[in-house]
Each structure stands twice: as structure tokens, then as C-alpha cells.
Amino acid sequence: MRYILRKVTLFIVTLWAAITLNFILPRLMPGSPVDAALGKLASAGVPITNAEKAAVEAQLGAPHTSIFVQYGDYLRNIATLRFGTSFSFPSQTVALTIGKALPWTVVLVGATTVFAFVIGTLLGVYAGWHRGRFADSSVTIGATFFGAFPPFWLGLLLLYWLAFKFGWFPLKGGYSPGTTPNWSLSFLGDALDHSVLPALTLAITTLSGWVFGMRNNMINTLGEDYVTFAEANGLRSRTVALLYAARNALLPNVTAFGLMLGAVVGGSVLVEGIYSYPGVGNLLYLAVTNHDYPLMQALLLVFTLSMLVAIFVVDLLYPRLDPRVRSAT
Amino acid sequence: MNLRSLAACACAAALLAAGASACSSHSAGTGTSTSTSSEGGTLTIQGDSGNPTLVENFNPFQPSTELHGTYLIYAPLETVSSINGSYTPFLATGYKFTSPTTLVYTIRSGVKWSDGTAFTPADVVFTFNLLKKYAALDANGVWSQISAVSASGNDVTFTFKAPNVPFAATIAQTPIVPEHVWSSISNPVTFTNTHPVGTGPYTLKTFAPTQYTLTKNALYWDASKIAPTSVVFPAQATSQSTNQLEVSEGQFDWSYTYLPDVKATYVDRDPSTNQYWFPPGGTIGLFLNLTQAPYNNVNFRQGISLALNRATIAQKAVNGYMKPASTSGIILPNEQQWLDPSLPGQGVVSQNHGAAMAAFARAGYTSQGGKLMGPNGQATMTIVLPNSFTDWAAAATEISSELGQIGIKVNLDEPQYAQYAQTTQAGTFNAAIGGFGGTGIPFNDYNLTLNSAYAAPVHTPTVNNFERFNNAGVNRALATLAAATNPSAQQQATDRLETMMYQTVPVVLLYYGGSWGLFSTKHFTGWPSASDPYTLPTNYNYSLLTVVTHLVKA
Numbered sequence: 033m034r035y036i037l038r039k040v041t042l043f044i045v046t047l048w049a050a051i052t053l054n055f056i057l058p059r060l061m062p063g064s065p066v067d068a069a070l071g072k073l074a075s076a077g078v079p080i081t082n083a084e085k086a087a088v089e090a091q092l093g094a095p096h097t098s099i100f101v102q103y104g105d106y107l108r109n110i111a112t113l114r115f116g117t118s119f120s121f122p123s124q125t126v127a128l129t130i131g132k133a134l135p136w137t138v139v140l141v142g143a144t145t146v147f148a149f150v151i152g153t154l155l156g157v158y159a160g161w162h163r164g165r166f167a168d169s170s171v172t173i174g175a176t177f178f179g180a181f182p183p184f185w186l187g188l189l190l191l192y193w194l195a196f197k198f199g200w201f202p203l204k205g206g207y208s209p210g211t212t213p214n215w216s217l218s219f220l221g222d223a224l225d226h227s228v229l230p231a232l233t234l235a236i237t238t239l240s241g242w243v244f245g246m247r248n249n250m251i252n253t254l255g256e257d258y259v260t261f262a263e264a265n266g267l268r269s270r271t272v273a274l275l276y277a278a279r280n281a282l283l284p285n286v287t288a289f290g291l292m293l294g295a296v297v298g299g300s301v302l303v304e305g306i307y308s309y310p311g312v313g314n315l316l317y318l319a320v321t322n323h324d325y326p327l328m329q330a331l332l333l334v335f336t337l338s339m340l341v342a343i344f345v346v347d348l349l350y351p352r353l354d355p356r357v358r359s360a361t
Numbered sequence: 362m363n364l365r366s367l368a369a370c371a372c373a374a375a376l377l378a379a380g381a382s383a384c385s386s387h388s389a390g391t392g393t394s395t396s397t398s399s400e401g402g403t404l405t406i407q408g409d410s411g412n413p414t415l416v417e418n419f420n421p422f423q424p425s426t427e428l429h430g431t432y433l434i435y436a437p438l439e440t441v442s443s444i445n446g447s448y449t450p451f452l453a454t455g456y457k458f459t460s461p462t463t464l465v466y467t468i469r470s471g472v473k474w475s476d477g478t479a480f481t482p483a484d485v486v487f488t489f490n491l492l493k494k495y496a497a498l499d500a501n502g503v504w505s506q507i508s509a510v511s512a513s514g515n516d517v518t519f520t521f522k523a524p525n526v527p528f529a530a531t532i533a534q535t536p537i538v539p540e541h542v543w544s545s546i547s548n549p550v551t552f553t554n555t556h557p558v559g560t561g562p563y564t565l566k567t568f569a570p571t572q573y574t575l576t577k578n579a580l581y582w583d584a585s586k587i588a589p590t591s592v593v594f595p596a597q598a599t600s601q602s603t604n605q606l607e608v609s610e611g612q613f614d615w616s617y618t619y620l621p622d623v624k625a626t627y628v629d630r631d632p633s634t635n636q637y638w639f640p641p642g643g644t645i646g647l648f649l650n651l652t653q654a655p656y657n658n659v660n661f662r663q664g665i666s667l668a669l670n671r672a673t674i675a676q677k678a679v680n681g682y683m684k685p686a687s688t689s690g691i692i693l694p695n696e697q698q699w700l701d702p703s704l705p706g707q708g709v710v711s712q713n714h715g716a717a718m719a720a721f722a723r724a725g726y727t728s729q730g731g732k733l734m735g736p737n738g739q740a741t742m743t744i745v746l747p748n749s750f751t752d753w754a755a756a757a758t759e760i761s762s763e764l765g766q767i768g769i770k771v772n773l774d775e776p777q778y779a780q781y782a783q784t785t786q787a788g789t790f791n792a793a794i795g796g797f798g799g800t801g802i803p804f805n806d807y808n809l810t811l812n813s814a815y816a817a818p819v820h821t822p823t824v825n826n827f828e829r830f831n832n833a834g835v836n837r838a839l840a841t842l843a844a845a846t847n848p849s850a851q852q853q854a855t856d857r858l859e860t861m862m863y864q865t866v867p868v869v870l871l872y873y874g875g876s877w878g879l880f881s882t883k884h885f886t887g888w889p890s891a892s893d894p895y896t897l898p899t900n901y902n903y904s905l906l907t908v909v910t911h912l913v914k915a
Contacts, residue, residue: 063779067786069425070824071778072410075750076901077642077874078424079799081809082824083502088425090497091550121416122426123553132414188602196606203607204598205413209572308413308598310570317599318412323779 039347043340050336055106058328059099065092065119065323092119110333118327120318126330130312134297134334136206137304137311140227141296144234149289152239153282156246160281161273163251171243179240187233187306194229201229204308230307234300245288249281256280283354287346294342298335401577401914402884404589406900407608407616411596414570419557421536422498422549430575430594432905434475434559435536438466438485440903442896443642443801444695446530449895449907452480452537452560461524461844464532466517473580474539475557475564482512487540489519497550501531524844526851527804534903562587562910571596588885588912608879611635615888615908616879617900619752621680627879634883638890641695641873642897643799644686645678645753647744647760648785648828648868649792652819655735656742656791660724662866666710667717668767669760675872678756683873685709688866689859690806692798692873695894699803701856708863717767733768741770745785746794747778753794756871786822788829795827797868801897804842807858811835811867830867885912 066089070080097105109115115126152175159171195201207213207223253259254277262272297312304313312331319327409415409428418426421435438453453466472480489510492499506528509520519532542558543549557565562584563575575592577584595612598604608616609626620626620637628635647665649656656662671685687693689708691700700707718728726735733740744760746753754775761771776784785793798806809815813836815826823829835858842854862868878898880888889895889908896904 061777061779063777063781063783065779067779067782068777071747071749071782073424074778074796075747077796077799077876077899078902079643079796079805079809080824081502082815083505084424084500085824086502087422087497087500091423091425120412122551123416123418191603192606196610203610204600204603205571207571209595210567210569210574210593211571212569305599306603308411308600308603310414314413314599321777 035351036348039344043344046340047337050340051107051110051333052103054329054332054336055103057332058323058325061320061323063323065325068321068323069119092122106329115330116326118319119324120322120327126326129327130315130330130334133310133312133315136309137313138296140230140309140311141234141300142293144231145238145289145292145296147231148235148238149242149285149292151235152242153246153285155239156243156285157250157273157278157281159243160247160250160254161269161277163247163254168247172247175240175243178236179244181237183233183237183300184302184306186237187230187303190229190233191306202226206310226307226309230300230303230309233303233306241288242285245285246278246281249284250277253277253281286353287350290342290346290349291339294339295335297338401588401590404592404885404909404912405612405614406592406594406905407604407613407618408572408594408596409901411571411598413596413599415568415573415596416553416570417555417568417573418553419565420549420552420554421538422492422500424500428573428594429901429905430563430565430573430592431536431557432561432903433563433575433592433909434557434561434565435538436559436561436906437534437536437903438468439533440896440907441530441533441801442907443799443899443902443904444640444894444897445698446527446800446802447895448530448533449910451906452485453533456529456533458526458529458846461526461846462521464519464521464529466519466532468512468515468517469582470515472560472582474541475559475561475578475580476539476542477580478539478541480537480539480560482515482517484540485517485537486510486512487544488535488537491538491543491549492535495550501535503531503535507532524840526843526846527802527808528843530800530802530805561906563592566591583910587910588887588914589909592909611881613879614881614884615898615900617877617898618879619679619875619877620879623682623879631881631883634881636880636882636888636890638878638880638888638898639682639875640878640891640894640897641683641686641692642876642899643874644690644692644797644870645756645872645874646686646795646797646868646870647792648795650788650790651829651831651867652788653791654737655724655726655740658724659865660720661726661740662869664717664720664724664726665764666866666869667713667720669763669869669871670712671710671871673763674756674759677759678752678872679875683875686870686872688863688870690798690810690862690870691803691859695801696803699852699855699859701859703856704859704863708859714767721767728768731768732770739768739770741772742792743772743774743790744792744794745774745776745781745790747781748775749778750794752874757794760871782824783822785827786824788817788819788821788823788827793827795868796874797870799874803855803858804839807835807862808839808843811858811862812839828868832861832865832867835861835865835867882915884915886915887912 069088070085074080118126118129121129155171159168162168195203206226259277262276301313301317304311305317316331319331418428419431420427421431436451439448439450441448452469454469456466458464468482474480493504506521506525507519508522511518539558546552562578562581564578566574566576572595577587577590604618605620608618623637649662651657675683675685687708688710689704726733726740744757746757757773761773764771784790797810800806809825811830812826813831815823816829816831817823838854838857845851845854876897876899889898896907
């Protein structure tokens with residue numbers, strides 16, 4: 033019980049620190065939302081005037097109150113779950129903007145993370161069991177090769193060849209232009225088609241982490257006495273590999289997987305950017321370039337909250353997975 | 362199973378997925394533009410930046426969030442070419458200055474709003490009074506120039522506070538909104554206008570987060586001259602490379618995108634229909650802070666101007682698409698008719714190290730051991746520019762190396778645009794890369810950059826004249842030009858400004874900023890071109906309306 037109480041206290045303190053940082057960090061960026069909005073016009077070659085700046089300033093309703101008043105409003109808004117209106121999308125609330133983007137990211141990155149975890153871990157088990165042999169080195173070298181691709185570069189490569197040159201996949205977006213998200217079968221198929229390239233990019237570049245983690249844990253575990261004992265008892269090698277070695281080797285990977293799931297909500301700014309995927313990664317990029325404080329704050333809050341919850345859940349679950357943690361605390 | 366066979370699996374899965382959906386993914390961009398109706402068909406224009414989805418907003422007074430289609434829905438009195446300031450009439454049939462402070466627009470009769478209500482001069486008066494009531498809507502500062510607007514018969518009269526003849530262009534391009542709709546809107550500043558009622562040639566048909574479609578307005582006063590029956594605007598991607606690939610793939614009839622090696626990446630992909638026109642749309646220059654020494658010394662500025670090789674800078678910055686700029690501030694060839702013929706070499710300054718060193722010597726700077734030394738040691742300069750403007754960055758790198766060769770220590774500072782804006786507007790920079798002009802009207806170009814009325818004290822932000830130029834002679838010449846109603850007086854005053862610009866170097870103008878028009882003649886012809894330069898190929902301002910009303914079915 034004391035263990036849980038301590039974790040809950042820690043969770044609350046960390047949450048407050050994170051919330052406060054979310055407020056401070058965006059405001060440390062030099063320049064104002066008004067300048068950022070005018071920058072979009074300027075980059076298109078539109079001559080900017082003082083009158084235009086004054087008008088945009090009035091339209092955005094950029095804050096004029098003191099930073100402490102803003103912080104008070106911010107805390108109150110979080111407590112009541114009201115995030116206000118963003119500068120980038122003045123016609124809809126921040127909550128709605130994020131609500132529209134979040135499912136795209138959760139499904140894409142979530143499914144890819146689970147996929148990469150399962151495949152990567154199995155490959156790691158396989159390589160670890162056959163350590164030092166051809167199977168091991170081909171998996172290891174392959175994983176090193178693919179793991180070394182920077183995601184944005186692999187993304188551009190796949191985009192150019194598979195989408196532009198061969199025309200197998202659409203160039204951009206989460207669904208075809210002109211359609212509105214709905215639950216019809218044709219729309220889901222369309223969305224699936226649009227998700228193949230970003231999913232492939234994410235999967236290829238994250239797979240190798242799981243492979244290495246699992247392979248190295250396997251090799252450590254295989255040196256343990258109980259594995260030797262199991263082998264000496266004449267158990268089938270598959271039983272030894274999966275039930276005795278892999279089960280124990282899996283523990284650190286499960287922790288990492290929990291944390292990865294927490295990070296899923298953060299999406300992938302680079303990959304979503306390359307494919308213009310309508311997820312939160314893209315939204316964060318937009319919020320930063322527009323100096324959109326309300327949107328940025330709400331996004332960072334969602335990210336930190338999901339990360340903290342993931343850590344909290346892993347903390348709570350860990351004693352069940354590994355009894356040694358229970359006795360240590 | 363090793364990784365190789367896994368990769369093979371993934372590829373096979375990918376192939377299957379592609380096979381099943383190849384049709385859907387391909388019809389997205391091109392399928393929409395294959396209508397065979399005799400009336401005109403569909404015009405596909407590379408649309409607004411989607412990020413990656415669009416938010417519906419057709420409020421014509423919100424420059425930073427309105428969608429480009431708004432320009433086809435709300436017609437202004439006239440459109441003004443950003444090439445040379447020539448007018449194309451829409452809701453007005455013409456204008457005249459009855460005195461330098463009295464502008465009379467004659468309103469076209471027989472025009473209807475897209476909901477069938479008759480359009481009247483009262484709507485024009487209502488629109489301008491709306492801008493007066495809600496200053497946040499007055500992005501062009503109309504009410505900083507005029508004091509009253511009134512209608513009488515078919516005429517609408519604007520009374521100016523002080524003579525400003527060229528400001529007629531700004532009044533002309535103010536979108537006109539219907540009184541019977543907008544008078545009952547409680548807050549027009551935040552109004553997103555999702556059911557726009559306008560007088561333009563198109564009305565909104567459908568809106569989806571990734572694309573919107575306009576359809577021809579049957580009630581448009583000149584409907585028989587409008588070729589496309591609908592106009593589709595697919596949202597642009599977040600990533601510029603994706604946008605370039607889409608253009609290259611031929612998804613649009615009209616796009617506005619910088620493409621490297623445009624012949625190979627665009628024209629050659631369909632030489633019979635794909636064409637481009639990259640006219641200059643403004644001037645890129647090195648803005649020196651005139652409140653700081655030694656930049657406030659005209660000899661020093663002349664030295665900088667003479668030390669730079671503008672052809673090389675233009676080559677590095679924009680692939681050689683653009684020419685070195687005339688330092689008179691006149692954009693060539695667009696505004697050729699305004700150029701003072703007495704300026705040597707059309708005002709283009711060539712690199713001349715000897716003359717540069719002589720100018721620096723007059724400013725008290727001489728070369729010592731490869732360094733340009735002055736009263737306070739070596740000449741230094743930090744050039745600030747926004748990191749996302751890659752052409753400016755390439756230019757700045759070349760400037761830095763060329764100035765380095767003559768012994769000036771140059772640093773480059775490349776923050777985000779918002780910080781660049783903050784630094785330049787506050788006047789706390791040494792040097793900045795910036796844009797000059799581009800309105801098509803010499804007075805506006807000169808006034809925004811040189812009028813000392815804008816030169817706020819350092820730390821007080823100003824967007825215009827941020828280099829803080831202050832010259833009584835230039836102010837007088839600007840006032841004369843603002844009040845000039847006859848062409849010869851206008852030419853004379855413009856000549857004076859060109860000469861002063863050339864001699865006093867308030868800004869070291871370098872090369873022209875490009876306007877990147879890419880067209881396909883597959884469905885429509887009549888695009889602006891070097892041989893018919895009726896406006897810039899920009900699809901994000903009233904040039905859009907001018908171009909679309911020029912098109913004829915191919």
C-alpha cells in the first residue's frame with residue numbers, strides 16, 4: 033500500500049511540474065503569434081503593412097494580460113478541461129481540433145508500435161536462441177541496416193519511389209481529397225490505403241530497437257542456471273526457448289513497451305509531416321510554427337498526461353510481473 | 362524467418378494493398394479535371410496550405426485565415442495588376458479623382474448577389490463603414506487614409522484625409538459584402554462565413570477538410586465570359602517536397618510552387634501542355650540598420666552595394682530564374698514604363714571592387730592585412746533572416762562570402778520567422794534580408810519602405826521602413842507623387858524617387874523575388890505569360906480573380 037501511495041504522490045507532483053513547464057516553454061519562444069501569422073503571408077511574397085499587423089493582432093485576440101494572470105487562467109482552464117480557441121483554427125475549440133487529430137495518430141502509431149513490438153521481439157528471440165550462427169547475424173545485420181535509416185529520410189524515399197514513381201500509394205493525407213471522415217467501408221479502405229506508407233516507415237525504423245533489446249536479454253537469460261537445468265532435463269528446445277528463456281527476457285521489453293505506448297499519443301512529427309497525415313504530430317508542428325499557445329499547451333498536456341499515466345501503470349503492474357520489485361520496496 | 366523474407370512479405374502486402382486501391386488513390390487529383398461538358402469543365406488549382414487539413418473560413422477580411430477561394434466569391438470594385446498597376450473593372454465601371462482628395466467610383470448596375478438580391482452602391486458604402494466600425498477588419502488601413510464614404514446615384518465618393526491618389530488601388534481591391542447579410546452578423550471579426558453570399562463569378566459548392574469546390578455563379582453579371590464550370594482547390598501538403606511531387610505529377614491546371622530545374626521537373630513531363638512563367642514579383646534586398654554606424658553612412662552602403670556580385674547571388678538563391686535587381690526600386694521588366702531613362706545601366710549596379718574600396722575609404726574604412734578597418738576596428742555585420750526562406754539563406758551565404766573577401770566580418774543569424782520579425786521591427790538588428798515592393802504601384806513600394814512616418818524609434822516595432830530611413834527630400838517627393846493626378850507629374854516624382862533610391866542606397870537591392878506560376882493548357886488557355894503579362898501568376902490574392910476570368914476553354 034505504501035508503494036502505491038508513494039507512486040500516486042509522485043504522479044501528482046510530476047503532473048504539476050509538467051503542466052507548469054507546458055505553460056512556460058511555449059512562451060520562451062521569441063516572437064509573437066501575430067508575427068508568425070504574418071510570416072505565412074510574407075513567405076508567399078505578400079507585402080506586409082503596419083495596418084495589416086494591427087488587424088491580425090485584433091483578430092487573433094493575442095493576450096495582453098500579465099503572465100501571472102495568464103497562468104491563473106491556464107490552471108483554471110485545465111481544471112475545468114477548457115482549452116479555449118487556438119490561433120490557427122479560430123473557428124473551433126482546441127479540444128475539438130485535437131479530438132479530430134488524435135484518433136488518426138492513435139490508430140496509426142498505436143498499431144505500428146504493437147506490430148513492431150511483436151515482430152521485433154519474436155525476431156529477437158529467434159536471433160538470441162541461434163546466437164552466433166548465420167540466422168543471428170543476418171537478423172542482427174538486417175536490423176542494424178534498417179534501424180540506421182532516419183525516419184524522415186526513409187519516408188521521403190518511400191514517398192518518391194512507391195507513391196510518385198510507381199504510383200502504388202497516394203502522395204499525401206489520411207484520406208482522399210474531397211471526402212469527409214465517416215465510418216463507411218469505402219472510407220475505411222481509403223484511409224487504410226493512405227496509412228500504408230507512414231506505417232511502413234514507422235515500423236521499419238522502430239523494429240530494430242525491439243530486436244536488439246530482446247536478443248541481448250535472451251543471450252543473458254540463456255546463460256542462467258535454470259535454462260541449463262531445463263535443457264539437461266531434456267525439454268524440447270522450443271519449450272526452453274519460449275517458456276523459460278524468452279519469458280524472463282521479456283521483462284525489460286515490457287517496460288519499454290509500456291513507455292512506447294505512452295508516447296504513441298505524441299505521434300511522430302517528422303513522419304506525419306512527410307505524409308501530411310492528419311494526426312497530432314502534424315498539429316504540434318503547426319502549433320509551434322504559428323506560436324499557437326492554446327493549441328501547444330493542450331497538446332503538450334495530452335502528451336505528458338498519457339506518458340505519466342503509462343509510467344504510472346507500468347509502475348503499478350511491475351510488481352506483478354517481477355516479484356523481486358515487490359520485496360525490494 | 363530472417364529479415365530478408367520479412368521484407369519480402371511486407372512488399373507483397375504493400376503490392377496487394379496497392380492493387381486493391383490503385384483506382385482510388387489515382388483518381389484523387391486528376392480525375393476531377395476530366396469533365397467533357399461543352400460548357401467548360403473543371404479547373405483544379407493548387408489550394409491553400411492544409412497543415413494538413415483546412416478549416417472552413419470565407420470571411421474576406423481575415424487575411425491570415427481566409428481560404429483562397431474567397432477571392433472568387435467576393436468581387437471587389439476593380440482588381441489591380443501587381444505587375445504594373447493596371448485596372449480590371451468588376452463591380453465598378455471606372456473611377457476618377459475630382460480633386461486629389463476626392464475619389465469617385467461609378468458602380469456597375471444590374472449586378473446581383475448570389476442569393477438573387479440586387480447589388481447596390483449602398484452595399485459598397487456599408488462595406489467601407491463596416492471596416493470603420495470594426496478596425497480589426499481593416500487590414501489595409503483604409504480608414505487611415507479616408508475620412509468619409511457616401512453614395513449618390515450610381516456613384517460612390519471617397520473623401521481622403523490627405524492626397525493619396527495611388528491608394529485608389531487599395532480601395533478598388535476591397536472585397537464588397539452584402540448589407541442584407543452582414544448587417545445582422547453580431548461579430549464580423551470572428552465570423553467564419555461558411556455560407557458566403559457574394560457577387561463574384563463563383564459560389565461555394567462543397568467543403569471537405571482536404572478540398573473545397575466552387576461552382577459557377579449563374580447570376581454573375583458577366584457569366585457568359587466565365588469558362589470553368591467549377592473550380593477545385595485541393596489542400597496543399599505540410600511538406601514542400603510532397604507539393605513539388607504533386608505539381609510534377611500534373612495534378613493541377615494552375616499551381617504556384619518553386620521548382621528546381623523546372624524544364625525537367627515540369628515542362629518535359631508533358632511538353633505539349635505544361636508551361637511556366639516566373640516573372641519577378643518583388644525585390645529582395647539587404648536592409649542595413651540606418652540607426653547604427655557605419656550603416657548610417659551613405660558611402661559605406663555604396664561600398665557594400667558595389668562589393669556584391671548580384672548575378673552570382675541571384676544564381677545561388679533562385680537557380681538563376683531571376684535577374685539582378687535595378688537599385689532604383691523599379692521592377693524590370695514589369696514596371697519598365699516607370700524607369701527613369703537617365704539612370705546608368707537601368708540602375709543595376711555591377712560588382713566593382715575598386716569603386717567599392719573608394720567608397721569605403723570615403724566612409725573612413727581601409728583595407729589592412731585583408732581586413733576592412735575603420736575607426737572602431739574591423740567592419741562587422743550580423744545578417745538576420747528567417748530560417749524557412751531557403752532562397753534568402755542561399756543569398757545570405759553568398760553575400761557573407763563576398764563581403765568576407767573584402768575584409769568585412771559577417772555572421773548569419775537564422776531564427777524562426779517570428780523572431781526575425783521581432784528583431785527587424787524593433788530595429789535592433791545590424792542587417793537583414795528582406796523584401797521590397799511587389800504591389801505593382803511604385804508609390805506604394807517606395808512609401809512603405811522609405812516614408813519616415815513609419816520610422817518608429819528603436820524598440821518601438823514597425824513593419825514598414827524598419828531600416829528607419831529618414832530623408833526630408835524623399836518625404837517631399839513621396840507627398841508630391843501621392844498628390845499627382847496627371848501622368849507626367851507622376852513620372853517626374855517617380856523619377857526623383859528612383860534617383861534618390863539609386864544614390865542614397867536606403868536598401869541594398871539585390872535580385873528580384875520570383876513569382877512561380879505553373880500552368881497546364883490541357884483544359885484552359887489564357888494564362889498570364891511573358892507575352893501577355895496582365896497580372897502576376899499568384900493564386901492567393903485578387904490575381905486569382907483576374908486570371909480565372911481571363912481563361913477560355915482549351
